[in-house]
Amino acid sequence: RDAAEFIALGSGAVQVCTAAMLHGFRIVEDMKDGLARWMDQHGHRSLQAFRGQAVGHTTDWKYLDINYKSVAQIDQQACIGCGRCHIACEDTSHQAIASTLKADGTHAYSVIEDECVGCNLCQITCPVENCIEMVAQDTGKPYLNWTQDPRNPYREAS
Ligand code: SF4
Ligand code: SF4
Structure with missing residues (x-):
């Protein structure tokens, strides 16, 4: 899942450290199987098919x-x-x-x-x-972002 999310955000490669330390390099085979299964479920025939697709759904914090x-x-x-x-x-x-x-x-x-x-x-x-x-x-409060927040000394004038 992590690999799919990183690739969807444009990654050309992903790396892993702790899981391999805990479970050995065989864990990489499980990760490949999991990613392949997810791609099959979503109809992606290659990494390129979904690489970067999530970028348009991100925004500045x-x-x-x-x-x-x-x-x-x-x-x-x-x-x-x-x-x-x-x-x-x-x-x-x-x-x-x-x-x-x-x-x-x-x-x-x-x-x-x-x-x-x-x-x-x-x-x-x-x-x-x-x-x-x-x-x-449901907080009942309207949408408010940091550029509008009264606590922000650099907020934009409404
Ligand atoms: S105790 Fe363990 S299984 Fe239960 S909610 Fe917390 S992390 Fe999850
Ligand atoms: S603050 Fe809430 S969401 Fe965060 S770890 Fe604690 S219970 Fe979970």
Whole structure:
């Protein structure tokens, strides 16, 4: 998936380090299989067929909506209780995932919505596909980007 995303953004080559260190060079075969399967599903016959296609959908960060908010949501049925999301959020994000000791000695993990900033670190850390979903919130606030933000001393006049 990472390779497909980089190529869609125009990459001519991708590289990997940590996964090969952890799993050995054979992991590259799995990556090639995964990329080939994804290309088949989407009808791409070559890398060139989708290279750069996503570029038109990107924008400068200053035009992103400052009022957009999303919150992580954990599917408790899918969760295997590994705790990776909790550690990631606790140590390097916003301490927004609570850990609760259950009667059987395992832990349950839940998002403290008021603390969540929507960084999606927990989602990319979770080993279970689709276990953590980022859910868009209705803030009732209008679109506002950094060029318009009153906190920006260089904002453009409206
Ligand atoms: S999205 Fe970020 S802040 Fe929110 S729970 Fe996940 S890691 Fe924590
Ligand atoms: S990382 Fe995913 S599977 Fe692990 S505890 Fe968090 S939500 Fe559950």
